[in-house]
Amino acid sequence: MEIGPNQPLSASVTDALLAAAEDEQIILARNCWACGWAEERSVVIDSIETVEGEADTIERATLVDEITDELAAIDDVEILEETLATIRGKQRTDSATTDTNTDTPE
Secondary structure: OOOEOOEOOOOOHHHHHHHOOOOOEEEEEEEOOOOOOEEEEEEEOOOOOOOOOOHHHHHHHHHHHHHHHHHHHOOOHHHHHHHHHHHHHHHHHHHHHHOOOOOOOO
8 A cells, every 4th residue: 555644554454354355465464573583474355345335324424535636636726625615614504503402490
């Protein structure tokens, strides 16, 4: 897995397996910095079976990925700041309308 802002220098085996595509090879390495011992193993993904979770959760994750991709493509900082301000304003108005069910003493 390539390292970068969304991928740390060291990834868990679970993350590597979930990110893999069919016919992809994953090489796992273990190293002891104290004694110099090292071991590498490789796994080839033969087939992938997916069990989907809750439809709402999957839709939300897909939308978050889409939004993240769109934002990553924007180079203009002002547009990003305006977008953030719009989102925060929307969240404030949404929470203000949903928090009207407070208990009032009689």
